[in-house]
Amino acid sequence: MNTRQRFHAIMDFQPFDRLPILEWASWWDKTVERWRTEGLPNIANSRLATHFGLDEYLQDWIPPFDWAIPRPPHGSGYISDETGYQAITPHLFQLTDIWPVNPDKWQRLAARQASGNAVVWFTLEGFFWLPRRLLGIEPHLYAFYDQPHLMHRINAENTAWMLKVIDRICEFCTPDFMTFAEDLSYNNGPMLSHDLFNEFMLPYYQQIVPHLRRRGIRTIIDTDGDVTAAVGWFADAGLEGILPLERQAGVDLATIRRDFPQMRFIGHYDKMVMNRGETAMRAEFERLLPLARQGGFLPSCDHQTPPGVSLSQYHDYLRLFREYAFKAAAQEPNAR
Structure with missing residues (x-):
């Protein structure tokens, strides 16, 4: 099997020859800095x-605004109300011949995908992530109650732009999957209620997910x-999978898989054991x-490898990963 065949076989709960050896997220800069001192x-x-x-x-991470807009400190917002939002709209939701879908980059990605040796995917900033990024962490949570019109406006305009971006990407190839960046849960569960999800996020997923499905793109x-309480919300929205399933936050994939046997998953290898x-x-x-x-599960570090992991320990991790990649294929996946 080549890389793409292996990915789709696993995602379709079909027999596979081994697991992919992958890091779905790039390494922390501090981790790489340490490793450079170690060889x-x-x-x-x-x-x-x-x-x-x-x-x-x-x-490819597709940004919804250009980089001409001054970036605020981490956790702070660009705006505080709808007037501020209106003021930055010239920087938002652009789509030109070269931005944010770069033709040269996507021609290269399409060529690698066509060889069968690369899985190609892209990320869009979702309906929790983008309002939080625009408003700032704490004001965003108040905005569900204090500025609902603004929240809906942001997500409606993001949806219209996403539909165009997806069509633009598909001029080059059909990506193997995509992710919605959300980060809507923390170590004690989701940061919004099911009712708020249904009001402010679900209607927009219901527009985007069918479009992606028609295009043949898997949605994650x-x-x-701890995403556990929200898995059913995403399933109801038609989404196919979840990552990274952080073990240190209390996520138990065995329990989730029992309740949602057809969901796909990436990650869940506890990064906190990698230096032990x-x-x-x-x-x-x-x-x-x-x-x-x-099947339906691609083990990988459940976020970026932390800087507490030495280069030697990371090599040990990869050696074990390769061993278990073949062990996982030693028996056929369960029929589903």
Whole structure:
């Protein structure tokens, strides 16, 4: 099997020859800085996956605004109300011949995908993520109650723009999957209620997800923290999968898989064990092995590899990953 065949076989709960060896998120800059002091060659970060012998999973993050707008401090917002939003609209939701879907980049991605040796995916900023980014973390949470019209306006305009972006991307190829960046959960669960999700997010997913499905693109939610309570919300919205399923936040994929057997998942390898030695790392792979054998699950670090992990420990992790990649294929996935 080539990389794409393997990905789609697993996502379709079909037999596969091994798991992909992948990092769905790039490495933390602090992690790479540490590794360079421990012998990692001084090569571009974009070449690290090849250096480590990983399968190619090539992502493009599609930004909803240009970079001419001054960036606020992390956690702060660009706007505080609808007047402020109106003022920055010249920077929002643009679509030109070269921005934000760069033709040269997407021609390269399409060529790699056509070879069968790369899985191509893209990310859009979703209906929790973008309003939070525009308003700032705390004001965003108040805005559900204090500025509902603004919240709906942002998400409606984002939806209209997304539909155009998807069609533009599909002029080059049909990506293997996409993610909605949301990060709507933390270590104690979702940061909004089911009712708020249904009012402010679900109507927009119901416009976008069918369009992606018609285009043949798999849909996956990217939300950190404990997503357990929201899995059913995403399933009701027609979304196919979730990542990264952070173990340290209390996520238990075995329980989620029991309740949602057709959902697809990426991640869930507890990054907090990666600096505890081979025995701990092997035990974590053993925990995930029964789930991986079922199909519909791509184990991977449940977020970026933290800087507490040495280069030597990361090599041990990859060696074990390759071992368990074949163990997962040793028996056929369960019929579904």
